[in-house]
Amino acid sequence: MEKIDVRGLSCPMPVIKTKKAMDQGAKDLLVVGTSQVSKENVMKLAGSQGYRVELTVDGKNEWEMKLNKQ
């Protein structure tokens, strides 16, 4: 599983980094980040690209999610 670290990155870097990995054909991704905005944006991107989202850590200042596409 490829890990993408978007902690502390401002808009729209988290989305760009995640999308880059998706475009390279990654089916399983682990994304870690900090802000609520980046969490919402990455989840939105995952939904639009047909990935299943599993939020494994959902804190106020830290989140972690697994993205998976069949």
Add this chain to the structure above:
Amino acid sequence: MDRSKWFILIAGLCIGAIAAILVKLGNPLNMGFCIACFERDIAGALGLHRAGVVQYVRPEIIGLVLGAMLTAMFAGEFKTRGGSSTLVRFIMGVFMMIGALVFLGCPLRDVLRMAGGDYNAVVGFLGFIAGVGSGVFFLRRGFNLGRAEYSHSNVGGLLMPLFFAFLLFLLLKGTVFNPEAGGPLFFSKEGPGSMAAPLAISLAAGLIVGLLAQRTRLCLSGGIRDFILIRENYLLLGFIGIFLGALILNIVFGFFKPGFAEQPIAHTMHIWNFLGLYLVGLTATLLGGCPLRQLILTGEGDTDAAAVVVGMIVGAAFCHNFLLAASGAGVPTYGQIACVLGIVIIGWIGWSHREA
């Protein structure tokens, strides 16, 4: 359309309507809100520049920051963070203001000007789209200003909101620090700076828009950026909402006057309307948000965004002290040079901050 998209569309409609109402109550035409113009007025009120016609402590700006701060605190999102190329962001704030004052407005005022029938703003809008597109080119290429870190103390994020609260205190108290000079605080007796809705209403408008913008993450450069980058129209709906809200009330109030000539606080130099907002669009995209968004982030405790806001206030002082700022008569030569120089320097920053 899902619920969040309806919410941002309605929030946009409200913001556009509030802007038109502020004009009705005394703000300059097509300037219910203008982040760049109002920060420039604040710079003038503090005496950082001495352009007599644009000096006022705009309560809308104070309301935006405090409204965003209170909303973020209630939502548990207020958190001090910073350290992502802070000085670079400050300088970018300076150039974002130069671009805005060459055009005569931030992206928010561009929307409001279009909703008032100002065709020059459409030219500016095309420049803005081109600027955001150029920013997206750098983003795709790997542009990154680096990570911000959360601070172990929340004091840093409170400093700018406290500064604006202090400005409100001075405004209400009416302190004149140097009576011989007539200020600071300076207040315009004529020109745009003298035109203002009543203080309490301006402040309330700022607080409401601060709340709405914090919740919806409204961002004008972001709307176009996300559409180009990932075909996402969420933020764009906020943009459209503002336009429609202001357009409808402008027609109702009789403010809608279509045309190029004799538009309020605007000039007809097409190339500079285009390039001014090109510079703003490019800079805002690299910074991650338009001037409005930078204010909202400042209220959330983002000290990097606060550096952009301070940069914009300093940039406004440069604009008027060095005769860079446009007026109804057009863009002065130094302003034209500064705008082109700004595009080159921001382009260089965009090119050089490529992540390996």
